[in-house]
Amino acid sequence: MTPTEESPTGAASPAPLTLSQLAEMAGVSMATVSKVVNGQTDVGPKTRAMVEGLIHEHGFRRQRRRIKPAGLIELVFHELAGDYPIEVIRGVQQVTREARQGLVISELGGRHVPGQGWLESVLSRRSAGVITVFSGPTEEQRARLAAREIPLVVLDPAGDPGRAVPSVGATNWSGGLEATRHLLELGHRRIAMITGPDWALAGRARLDGYRAALDAAGVPVDPDLICPGDFQIEDGLTHTHRLMDLPEPPTAIFASNDGQAVGVYHAAYARGLRIPDDLSVIGFDDMPAWRWATPPLTTVRQPLTEMGVMAATMLISMAEGETLPQRRVELGTELMIRSSTAAPARRRTPPISA
Amino acid sequence: MTPTEESPTGAASPAPLTLSQLAEMAGVSMATVSKVVNGQTDVGPKTRAMVEGLIHEHGFRRQRRRIKPAGLIELVFHELAGDYPIEVIRGVQQVTREARQGLVISELGGRHVPGQGWLESVLSRRSAGVITVFSGPTEEQRARLAAREIPLVVLDPAGDPGRAVPSVGATNWSGGLEATRHLLELGHRRIAMITGPDWALAGRARLDGYRAALDAAGVPVDPDLICPGDFQIEDGLTHTHRLMDLPEPPTAIFASNDGQAVGVYHAAYARGLRIPDDLSVIGFDDMPAWRWATPPLTTVRQPLTEMGVMAATMLISMAEGETLPQRRVELGTELMIRSSTAAPARRRTPPISA
Numbered sequence: 149m150t151p152t153e154e155s156p157t158g159a160a161s162p163a164p165l166t167l168s169q170l171a172e173m174a175g176v177s178m179a180t181v182s183k184v185v186n187g188q189t190d191v192g193p194k195t196r197a198m199v200e201g202l203i204h205e206h207g208f209r210r211q212r213r214r215i216k217p218a219g220l221i222e223l224v225f226h227e228l229a230g231d232y233p234i235e236v237i238r239g240v241q242q243v244t245r246e247a248r249q250g251l252v253i254s255e256l257g258g259r260h261v262p263g264q265g266w267l268e269s270v271l272s273r274r275s276a277g278v279i280t281v282f283s284g285p286t287e288e289q290r291a292r293l294a295a296r297e298i299p300l301v302v303l304d305p306a307g308d309p310g311r312a313v314p315s316v317g318a319t320n321w322s323g324g325l326e327a328t329r330h331l332l333e334l335g336h337r338r339i340a341m342i343t344g345p346d347w348a349l350a351g352r353a354r355l356d357g358y359r360a361a362l363d364a365a366g367v368p369v370d371p372d373l374i375c376p377g378d379f380q381i382e383d384g385l386t387h388t389h390r391l392m393d394l395p396e397p398p399t400a401i402f403a404s405n406d407g408q409a410v411g412v413y414h415a416a417y418a419r420g421l422r423i424p425d426d427l428s429v430i431g432f433d434d435m436p437a438w439r440w441a442t443p444p445l446t447t448v449r450q451p452l453t454e455m456g457v458m459a460a461t462m463l464i465s466m467a468e469g470e471t472l473p474q475r476r477v478e479l480g481t482e483l484m485i486r487s488s489t490a491a492p493a494r495r496r497t498p499p500i501s502a
Numbered sequence: 503m504t505p506t507e508e509s510p511t512g513a514a515s516p517a518p519l520t521l522s523q524l525a526e527m528a529g530v531s532m533a534t535v536s537k538v539v540n541g542q543t544d545v546g547p548k549t550r551a552m553v554e555g556l557i558h559e560h561g562f563r564r565q566r567r568r569i570k571p572a573g574l575i576e577l578v579f580h581e582l583a584g585d586y587p588i589e590v591i592r593g594v595q596q597v598t599r600e601a602r603q604g605l606v607i608s609e610l611g612g613r614h615v616p617g618q619g620w621l622e623s624v625l626s627r628r629s630a631g632v633i634t635v636f637s638g639p640t641e642e643q644r645a646r647l648a649a650r651e652i653p654l655v656v657l658d659p660a661g662d663p664g665r666a667v668p669s670v671g672a673t674n675w676s677g678g679l680e681a682t683r684h685l686l687e688l689g690h691r692r693i694a695m696i697t698g699p700d701w702a703l704a705g706r707a708r709l710d711g712y713r714a715a716l717d718a719a720g721v722p723v724d725p726d727l728i729c730p731g732d733f734q735i736e737d738g739l740t741h742t743h744r745l746m747d748l749p750e751p752p753t754a755i756f757a758s759n760d761g762q763a764v765g766v767y768h769a770a771y772a773r774g775l776r777i778p779d780d781l782s783v784i785g786f787d788d789m790p791a792w793r794w795a796t797p798p799l800t801t802v803r804q805p806l807t808e809m810g811v812m813a814a815t816m817l818i819s820m821a822e823g824e825t826l827p828q829r830r831v832e833l834g835t836e837l838m839i840r841s842s843t844a845a846p847a848r849r850r851t852p853p854i855s856a
């Protein structure tokens with residue numbers, strides 16, 4: 149029940165205070181100090197201010213401890229489908245194996261918030277830490293994890309995880325910018341975008357990157373060319389048919405993930421359009437499967453395996469009582485130019501009217 | 503340490519014997535009886551014969567017990583790559599979630615036999631059971647699992663798992679037969695096959711199904727058209743180039759998995775061959791990603807998710823002390839006809855010389 153905490157190694161002079169020293173000095177429980185330190189909200193404003201004042205004055209030093217050798221790390225997906233989860237699992241597994249932790253996988257049946265049963269299981273397993281992917285616990289669930297000193301890292305946060313929760317994402321905005329700039333540089337001006345769902349931060353950032361690249365190039369954003377999607381293959385399929393039926397169809401489509409891009413391929417094939425001759429397509433993610441699409445898909449690589457490594461490394465640091473140097477990390481995306489993008493065919497580039 | 507066993511519910515007359523009754527009657531330890539019952543090999547032939555005689559005479563009834571509610575089930579992959587693992591995980595997860603078991607995933611870094619460290623972790627976690635996928639523990643590791651009453655199920659056995667180990671596979675031979683028969687019925691006579699590695703049972707069964715279909719149709723097997731592969735995309739790529747350079751190239755290629763089929767697509771695209779007009783392609787597995795290939799891949803569906811459900815269900819039955827009605831289960835494959843197969847083009851069908 150009690151966490152194994154080593155006694156602080158004898159440090160001289162004005163060393164930062166430990167949790168127990170802070171609690172004693174503030175005249176509150178260690179649990180209360182822990183809540184303040186971990187950014188939980190269920191602490192009165194006066195108490196919070198006092199503890200924060202002491203930390204500001206004296207500094208705070210977490211108790212170092214070793215993670216239990218045969219412990220468990222929880223990895224939670226909203227959905228187990230496609231290549232995405234396996235890329236993340238592979239990265240997390242590299243770290244958990246090294247740290248001699250078992251890796252427990254759960255799926256939330258498509259929901260982005262775990263149910264109560266899940267939390268009870270995690271608590272009864274006494275897991276050493278939790279990584280949620282494209283999903284996250286409720287405020288109450290987070291508080292219960294924190295009360296047991298079970299750290300949490302959110303990987304690829306779906307919504308805003310809040311400042312208190314450490315998270316690992318990709319540079320989605322830059323990725324969107326780079327993808328669109330690549331198409332602009334090839335000479336495209338009619339560039340459509342298939343978006344992610346509104347509530348998905350990653351998708352919104354990609355869309356904003358697209359807008360920013362068009363703005364910078366002085367190409368007006370045509371609302372007709374922005375198609376609301378849900379990261380599904382079907383998005384690419386339906387929107388491509390609609391887009392290519394426009395009086396002025398696009399010469400290039402930027403899909404918010406590789407799945408959507410594959411839907412575009414499918415619709416193009418059905419319409420007898422050749423990629424990239426008649427239509428350029430760019431995706432996002434760089435899923436291994438689609439490197440072998442015909443033609444191989446130009447896409448923005450999201451380093452999912454590295455994101456898994458990073459999230460697990462942060463989690464284990466936290467489980468060992470270390471303070472993270474950085475609570476919000478974005479790993480770099482990279483444009484992977486393959487064969488699905490090319491200069492637009494002459495006849496398909498309408499003159500831009502000012 | 504001691505397994506929680508409920509006392510047998512009062513049964514009348516000539517009820518089959520329990521493990522402890524058998525041990526007492528035979529004058530050996532319960533561990534020894536357990537080994538005989540579980541098909542382990544490290545029991546002397548005389549002792550085995552005696553115990554088996556008693557079981558034959560009186561019958562044997564496993565002690566029913568409930569699986570510990572917050573226990574762990576281990577799922578072990580030789581490699582976490584591609585769609586295959588996620589399909590299996592999804593199936594296993596359905597059952598473990600229902601049974602309130604945590605699902606621990608391990609990867610063996612490409613090896614088909616777990617290392618010693620893995621076994622120690624499983625034992626220290628006191629897991630309720632183990633499923634190995636396309637891999638399996640050594641005889642010694644199996645004995646150690648059995649000694650702790652940790653049941654084992656092998657999913658898609660790579661080699662022969664032995665009679666004693668419960669396993670779940672697919673009807674690979676029938677699948678190979680059906681794929682080849684489909685191509686024959688379309689009128690193909692020059693049908694190439696890219697195989698799996700020699701040591702992989704599933705791949706050998708698919709090859710034998712191919713041969714059987716050709717034999718039944720009176721089409722001689724041409725050794726030039728049988729290409730040794732390793733279930734890799736690259737197999738499809740390299741062999742297709744070689745095959746299409748033959749004086750009499752095939753009009754159809756049967757790939758032993760969808761990955762290889764994608765390699766064939768790639769090579770065909772590079773050579774300017776249209777699928778299925780110039781070359782028919784059929785795969786094996788039915789990975790979700792390739793349903794969206796252009797053209798959509800005709801393939802033999804291997805029910806990986808259902809295999810995961812079956813393996814986990816068998817495992818939990820064993821963990822609860824039930825005797826499996828069937829230790830070796832093969833779930834049916836299904837031919838999924840999409841758009842990558844068609845009748846051979848006239849000019850490409852050479853006359854068969856007797």
